[in-house]
Amino acid sequence: MEVEPGEEAPKPSLKKLGGAFVGLLQGHLELLGIEFQEEKARTVRLFLLAGVSLILGLLVLIGLSAALVIVFWDSYRITAILVLCAIYAVGMAICIGRALKLAKACASPFQATIEELTRDRERLLP
Numbered sequence: 641m642e643v644e645p646g647e648e649a650p651k652p653s654l655k656k657l658g659g660a661f662v663g664l665l666q667g668h669l670e671l672l673g674i675e676f677q678e679e680k681a682r683t684v685r686l687f688l689l690a691g692v693s694l695i696l697g698l699l700v701l702i703g704l705s706a707a708l709v710i711v712f713w714d715s716y717r718i719t720a721i722l723v724l725c726a727i728y729a730v731g732m733a734i735c736i737g738r739a740l741k742l743a744k745a746c747a748s749p750f751q752a753t754i755e756e757l758t759r760d761r762e763r764l765l766p
Contacts, residue, residue, distance in 0.1 A: 664760060672753045701728075 705724050712720040 668753060668756060668760075671756060675753060 708724065709717060709720050
């Protein structure tokens with residue numbers, strides 16, 4: 641197709657390009673919003689369950705500790721208290737270690753959005 645001196649060369653439709661870009665952006669924003677809502681709901685449930693579990697676990701621990709100290713009150717009360725404190729300290733150290741390990745191994749949030757953006761970049765770039 642030859643272009644006459646007074647005519648312009650055919651241009652790619654900016655409307656089509658803009659529409660495709662907006663559609664692509666809309667899809668990514670919807671995916672990001674869905675992932676954000678899922679992550680928020682999961683985090684709220686996790687904190688609620690962890691809080692209730694912590695309270696109930698502490699109540700059980702206090703009851704058992706009191707019962708143990710009462711049993712050994714006459715003969716070994718200080719020893720019983722120190723042994724309980726040592727057991728609690730070891731348990732706390734184990735929990736902190738596992739929590740740190742879990743935090744480091746956690747998958748990146750919004751992983752699906754990142755993967756979709758990577759695929760789009762590969763498709764769009766030559």
